[in-house]
Amino acid sequence: MNEELLRRMLAEEAARVEVSPVALASIRRRIRRRWWRRIRVVPIGRGLVGAAAVVLTCVVGVSTCGPLAGPGSPAGPVTAPVAVYYQGGDPERRLYREFRQLAVGDGSSAARVRAAVRELLAPDGADDPDYGSGWPAGSGLRGVTVDTGTATVDLSGVAGRSGAVSHPADDRGAEQTVQQLVWTVTAVTGITGVRVLLDGAPVDRLWERVDVRGVLRRGPAVDVLAPVWLIDPQQGDRVGGRFEVHVAALAGEPTVHLRVRQGDRTVAEQVLALSAGPSAQGEAELVLTLAPGDYTLRAYVVSVTDGAERFADDHRVTVG
Structure with missing residues (x-):
């Protein structure tokens, strides 16, 4: 019983690590540079452990990792691969992830969340034509704040209060649409929960279907992901x-x-x-x-x- 509980806990934590498709190539390029001789690198499973931890800060949570900075590094906007979740076309609307190389402002958690959510709500949608989004056309982002691991996302145009005029077609679609947002936002390193505002005010339910009170967490991977x-x-x-x-x-x-x-x-x-x-x-x-x-x-x-x-x-x- 204890082993099964531990396995589930570890699986949930592992599901939170967003491994970018560009990560492995980036890591290998860094290893090949001259300074590799000063680092003892030991392979463990699919990861890497180095004696100089600062070099490997981009391995875990790599979806929000920008280029290594140092003395003399030029200042300017940070770009990074950002994870965005989309719904599949099956009746269960299971989620798939795509990465975008986006400008993330100053590189802060709030800036990364803003970039990810804007991409999620963009009308051109996913790269893969088999993926889509449940968010109504015209949905927008008013702002993002981050406090102690929780991102507050202020949306507009969602019509989430009573009398919704645009919404997902069914209960499952509505739930997965909210999980799209939650999984995308919590793909940013350090963010574990999401609060939803509509036009600057708290809301109890979206589309009269999904309870969005309080802090929202990722649903179980087995229920949510493809x-x-x-x-x-x-x-x-x-x-x-x-x-x-x-x-x-x-x-x-x-x-x-x-x-x-x-x-x-x-x-x-x-x-x-x-x-x-x-x-x-x-x-x-x-x-x-x-x-x-x-x-x-x-x-x-x-x-x-x-x-x-x-x-x-x-x-x-x-x-x-």
Whole structure:
């Protein structure tokens, strides 16, 4: 019983770490520089531990990490990869994450939250055409404040009080729309909760469906996130001829499948063992080598009960 409780607690904490798709390449470039000789780096799982902790401050919470600063570094706006969560097209509206390289003002937590929420509410939406948002058109951001780990997000145009004129189509959609906001905001390092204001005032319910009183927290990953998730490369990425693929799954199956197609032709098929059992989110990685061209990468699981392909997530990428 204690082991199961501990496993769930660790899984919840692990789900809060937003690993950017640019993180690994960035870390490797830093390791290759001359000053690597002064650092003892020991691989532990998928992370890195160094004797000089300041060098690795961007490994954990890397979605909100900006460039390393030092004496003589030029001042100016900070840019960083920012995590934004979108809904899938399935009836459960499970969430997928995309990264944006955005200007984040002075780099403060409040500035990063502002950048992420504006991107979430932007009308052009996700890069992946299979993803979308439940936030009504015309929703806007009035302001953000941060205090002791809680971000207060002041929205406009949401029509969340009684007599809502624009809202998600059903209860599940409404709940996932709020979780879109919560997971996006709490992807910023140090933010663990969200308060919602509408036009500067507290609100009890959004769209007469979702209770948003008090501090909102992330819902359980198993209920909120997509069962299969092609993390990297992302939709529309351009990659080299040899590149890494990173997949996560929370679908109750021990393996995840990867199919690579170029036009109507399948050029690669892989079955990958997940790093965790069926009751937890597992991950898998592999290296692909492909000739230059356009490809579609499709991650999915095969049901052990009926052999059906389920929970597919695909991204179109360009090699070369």
